[in-house]
Amino acid sequence: MSALIQSIPLQSTPHETSLFTSKDLQSDQEVRWCPGCGDYSILAQAQRIMPDLGIPRHKIVFVSGIGCSSRFPYYMNTYGFHSIHGRATSIASGVKLAQPDLSVWVVTGDGDGMSIGGNHLIHLLRRNIDLKVLLFNNQIYGLTKGQYSPTSEKGKITKSTPFGSLDYPFNPLTLALGASATFVARSLDRDQKHLQSILKRAADHVGTSFIEIYQNCSVFNDGSFSQFTDKEVKDDNVVVLEHGKPLLFGKEKNKGIRLNGLSPEVVSLIDGKFSVNDVVVHDEKDTALSYILANMTYQSHLPRPIGVFLSIERPTYEAEMLRQIELSIKKQGKGDIQALLHSGETWTIK
Amino acid sequence: MAKTTHQELKEVTIRFAGDSGDGMQLTGTQFTNTAAFIGNDLSTLPDYPAEIRAPQGTTNGVSGFQIHFGSVEINTPGDSCDVLVAMNAAALKVNLTWLLKGGTIIANIEGFNDKNLKLAKYESNPLKDGTLSEYQLFEVDITKLTTIALQEMNLSSKLVDRSKNFFALGMMYWMYNLPLETTLKWIDEKFAKKPEIRDANIRVLKAGWNYSETTEIFKVRYQVAPAKLTPGNYRNITGNQAAAWGLMTAAKKANLELFLGSYPITPASEILHELSMHKNFGVKTFQAEDEIAGITSAIGASFAGALGTTTTSGPGLALKTEALGLAVMVELPLVVVDVQRGGPSTGLPTKTEQADLLQVMYGRNGEAPIPIIAAATPADCFNAVFESARIAIKYMTPVICLTDGYLGNGSEPWLIPDMDNLPDISTRFRTDPAGFYPYERDKETLARPWAIPGTPGLEHRIGGLEKHNLTGNIDYSPKNHDLMVHLRAEKIAHIAEDIPLAEIEGDQKGDVLVVGWGSTYGAIRTAVQRHRLKGHSVSHLHLRYINPMQKNVGELLSQFKTVLVPELNLGQLIKILRSNYLVPALGLNKIMGLPFQAEEIETKIDELLQGNKS
Numbered sequence: 001m002s003a004l005i006q007s008i009p010l011q012s013t014p015h016e017t018s019l020f021t022s023k024d025l026q027s028d029q030e031v032r033w034c035p036g037c038g039d040y041s042i043l044a045q046a047q048r049i050m051p052d053l054g055i056p057r058h059k060i061v062f063v064s065g066i067g068c069s070s071r072f073p074y075y076m077n078t079y080g081f082h083s084i085h086g087r088a089t090s091i092a093s094g095v096k097l098a099q100p101d102l103s104v105w106v107v108t109g110d111g112d113g114m115s116i117g118g119n120h121l122i123h124l125l126r127r128n129i130d131l132k133v134l135l136f137n138n139q140i141y142g143l144t145k146g147q148y149s150p151t152s153e154k155g156k157i158t159k160s161t162p163f164g165s166l167d168y169p170f171n172p173l174t175l176a177l178g179a180s181a182t183f184v185a186r187s188l189d190r191d192q193k194h195l196q197s198i199l200k201r202a203a204d205h206v207g208t209s210f211i212e213i214y215q216n217c218s219v220f221n222d223g224s225f226s227q228f229t230d231k232e233v234k235d236d237n238v239v240v241l242e243h244g245k246p247l248l249f250g251k252e253k254n255k256g257i258r259l260n261g262l263s264p265e266v267v268s269l270i271d272g273k274f275s276v277n278d279v280v281v282h283d284e285k286d287t288a289l290s291y292i293l294a295n296m297t298y299q300s301h302l303p304r305p306i307g308v309f310l311s312i313e314r315p316t317y318e319a320e321m322l323r324q325i326e327l328s329i330k331k332q333g334k335g336d337i338q339a340l341l342h343s344g345e346t347w348t349i350k
Numbered sequence: 351m352a353k354t355t356h357q358e359l360k361e362v363t364i365r366f367a368g369d370s371g372d373g374m375q376l377t378g379t380q381f382t383n384t385a386a387f388i389g390n391d392l393s394t395l396p397d398y399p400a401e402i403r404a405p406q407g408t409t410n411g412v413s414g415f416q417i418h419f420g421s422v423e424i425n426t427p428g429d430s431c432d433v434l435v436a437m438n439a440a441a442l443k444v445n446l447t448w449l450l451k452g453g454t455i456i457a458n459i460e461g462f463n464d465k466n467l468k469l470a471k472y473e474s475n476p477l478k479d480g481t482l483s484e485y486q487l488f489e490v491d492i493t494k495l496t497t498i499a500l501q502e503m504n505l506s507s508k509l510v511d512r513s514k515n516f517f518a519l520g521m522m523y524w525m526y527n528l529p530l531e532t533t534l535k536w537i538d539e540k541f542a543k544k545p546e547i548r549d550a551n552i553r554v555l556k557a558g559w560n561y562s563e564t565t566e567i568f569k570v571r572y573q574v575a576p577a578k579l580t581p582g583n584y585r586n587i588t589g590n591q592a593a594a595w596g597l598m599t600a601a602k603k604a605n606l607e608l609f610l611g612s613y614p615i616t617p618a619s620e621i622l623h624e625l626s627m628h629k630n631f632g633v634k635t636f637q638a639e640d641e642i643a644g645i646t647s648a649i650g651a652s653f654a655g656a657l658g659t660t661t662t663s664g665p666g667l668a669l670k671t672e673a674l675g676l677a678v679m680v681e682l683p684l685v686v687v688d689v690q691r692g693g694p695s696t697g698l699p700t701k702t703e704q705a706d707l708l709q710v711m712y713g714r715n716g717e718a719p720i721p722i723i724a725a726a727t728p729a730d731c732f733n734a735v736f737e738s739a740r741i742a743i744k745y746m747t748p749v750i751c752l753t754d755g756y757l758g759n760g761s762e763p764w765l766i767p768d769m770d771n772l773p774d775i776s777t778r779f780r781t782d783p784a785g786f787y788p789y790e791r792d793k794e795t796l797a798r799p800w801a802i803p804g805t806p807g808l809e810h811r812i813g814g815l816e817k818h819n820l821t822g823n824i825d826y827s828p829k830n831h832d833l834m835v836h837l838r839a840e841k842i843a844h845i846a847e848d849i850p851l852a853e854i855e856g857d858q859k860g861d862v863l864v865v866g867w868g869s870t871y872g873a874i875r876t877a878v879q880r881h882r883l884k885g886h887s888v889s890h891l892h893l894r895y896i897n898p899m900q901k902n903v904g905e906l907l908s909q910f911k912t913v914l915v916p917e918l919n920l921g922q923l924i925k926i927l928r929s930n931y932l933v934p935a936l937g938l939n940k941i942m943g944l945p946f947q948a949e950e951i952e953t954k955i956d957e958l959l960q961g962n963k964s
Contacts, residue, residue, distance in 0.1 A: 090642065102803050324629050347386065349582060
């Protein structure tokens with residue numbers, strides 16, 4: 001790192017941290033999402049948890065692409081970069097590699113992150129650069145006013161698919177797991193407490209954290225997640241994953257997920273046929289289990305899991321990059337340009 | 351047998367040609383290092399196929415390397431060659447067109463057996479059927495002589511076959527009276543851990559030399575005296591290596607960390623390779639998943655305070671287009687090196703062309719001006735890249751540095767600069783929160799402050815949407831957009847105040863001014879010099895700065911009856927010159943994937959001079 005960068009104090013001090021509250025994170029820009037948009041809640045939860053992370057505000061960077069969700073950085077009074085469509089992940093990668101001690105967050109959507117930016121996303125995940133990726137999934141293109149997205153259900157009628165969409169949707173979680181992500185989670189815009197806890201978990205993870213956040217688009221796709229958010233039905237339709245705990249759901253927690261071979265199925269714990277001992281116990285370190293749970297998505301006979309699907313450790317790209325740099329300085333000595341220019345075959349003209 | 355005679359030459363061009371597995375690039379490079387070592391001026395050009403290993407023995411698989419060296423100033427790899435070393439029939443077929451009438455051919459007999467003749471699609475053996483009667487033909491059974499030289503070593507036939515290029519090299523060293531030492535030392539170091547290969551190569555190199563000495567097969571032995579070069583320490587350098595070192599040097603002189611985001615692409619990959627080796631300089635190289643991630647990661651790195659750079663060629667640059675616009679909008683330093691190749695589309699990956707000029711000048715949505723600097727020679731890639739970085743940092747802007755395949759792969763001797771004599775191009779990050787506005791401009795440069803994440807009190811947001819003149823907040827209002835478009839344009843145009851004036855070589859007014867840019871420098875210079883020796887009123891203007899152009903270019907152009915613009919495209923610089931200066935310039939355009947020959951330009955100038963008279 002250059003002397004100029006080093007001259008700026010990057011280490012947090014308790015004094016600075018204590019100075020910063022959720023309110024400090026609100027920028028002077030008027031928030032311009034549609035009334036009822038799920039983005040408001042996600043912004044609020046992010047602003048709520050940030051002061052607790054112990055990271056000073058000037059060391060936080062939000063990078064986004066293009067789309068409704070990507071306006072996010074304008075409303076966060078941290079460093080921010082609202083970039084171009086699909087490239088938030090690669091821009092953020094550059095930020096993090098240049099200054100590895102920054103806390104870098106990526107805000108993207110189902111179109112930005114999985115369609116135009118799909119390539120960058122999968123490569124980020126396999127590299128395990130320590131970025132926090134918040135994928136706002138509203139299953140629609142909002143900013144361009146209502147075309148189907150890569151996560152829209154097949155057959156969806158939109159402006160660009162008047163006869164129904166033909167594409168089978170991506171499952172963001174299996175895509176992330178397939179790309180060897182080390183932290184994969186799902187939460188909901190409406191479940192404030194759960195979203196806050198997942199954001200904190202993501203912040204604490206060392207490596208790429210990938211969170212799919214179900215986000216309601218009140219204008220073009222209203223109610224697409226209501227079965228998971230409406231009070232009356234959500235308990236029967238959502239199973240909350242907690243490490244070391246059995247997968248129970250229902251208002252009375254009297255239903256569970258049992259593995260029949262490798263296939264998850266719903267069992268009732270009321271009739272005495274199955275007990276809690278038959279129910280799968282969640283293990284965030286179990287890659288195989290994470291696939292099984294992520295694949296419960298789009299299966300109407302199964303509840304939708306939310307929570308942390310996988311959280312495993314793998315060295316980050318930037319740590320290994322710095323290690324290579326240190327190692328080669330140790331081996332070859334610190335580089336001297338003048339010596340480099342004179343290396344190899346040279347000759348003197350008198 | 352006649353005794354060998356000695357002859358002094360001012361300049362010679364040799365072309366080594368063989369199958370792409372025959373090690374011709376290595377042979378050429380070794381010859382180059384030796385000629386450089388004894389003090390010749392020189393210029394080289396590799397000519398290799400896009401395929402890694404095209405079918406052996408076919409014309410598609412031929413790899414060539416031309417070196418032009420002399421005791422006089424050498425500006426090009428040579429229009430044609432005096433000597434052609436042909437390791438097989440296909441190599442002869444492809445390269446004979448470059449050989450001067452009366453020139454020397456050294457042919458490896460084994461490479462002209464029935465199988466090779468058939469693969470090269472020769473109906474009869476050109477060594478025997480009189481095809482080569484206008485040349486001096488030397489048939490040498492290089493394969494067999496190599497085998498004999500290695501007989502006692504019990505090597506595999508594959509290893510023996512791989513050594514035969516050293517036999518040819520040994521012969522050429524003898525013919526041009528060059529020492530073996532440079533190559534012997536190189537073999538020693540390169541194969542230190544493979545003594546068998548080391549010994550075999552040394553043995554074969556010496557065998558080639560001894561064969562020429564004892565058989566007296568060549569009647570004439572030549573000598574090329576050292577050139578009169580500026581005193582100092584020299585090295586041979588390719589354009590791509592020079593570009594890589596230029597980036598490292600610029601980062602050092604700017605006191606910034608160097609970040610390269612890049613995706614492999616011919617003919618630019620060597621810059622990525624070179625920078626990847628220098629981790630102990632703190633260089634961070636990131637081989638991205640595609641061209642777009644290459645440039646966007648570099649933009650991210652620049653946002654965070656590094657010198658963000660990306661390297662590519664035409665097709666890659668096309669993919670980076672949108673991100674270039676972003677860099678213009680967010681006004682961050684970024685150096686983009688475009689090693690041009692033949693296009694359009696995938697085009698001619700290993701061949702050279704200058705057809706990206708209008709792409710880099712205009713190929714973006716919206717009004718998105720970017721400074722453009724073009725390198726003139728392989729070693730000049732160092733300076734061009736360094737200057738690009740200087741402007742990028744000082745003016746907070748992306749800069750595109752144009753080189754091409756001919757420069758990137760070509761090499762020449764380079765007077766190694768002294769780090770202390772290079773300008774300090776360091777900048778200051780903004781640290782003071784008092785009165786901070788992300789888009790407040792420096793009064794002199796119109797650059798905005800570089801405020802990097804990690805700085806307390808300067809938290810701000812940037813992005814691709816049009817921004818308010820001062821705060822950088824989103825602002826779509828008509829007057830603000832008009833102002834911002836003009837400010838961005840003015841900032842770039844204003845750089846003309848910060849670059850040296852253009853200089854004409856030759857008379858300041860006269861009949862013909864030849865205007866060039868980029869790698870045509872050497873051929874144009876040679877052609878103009880030849881005319882000037884004949885007393886013709888011909889001058890040369892080389893444009894290093896394409897955008898903005900130097901302030902006096904219009905004035906210089908107006909002093910000549912005729913302006914000729916040779917380009918390796920269908921006329922791109924000429925469009926800019928005509929539109930900027932309303933000059934009735936004439937084009938000389940070549941689009942064959944090959945550099946200009948000085949003679950082609952010389953002939954065109956002749957025509958123009960005749961026309962001026964009539």
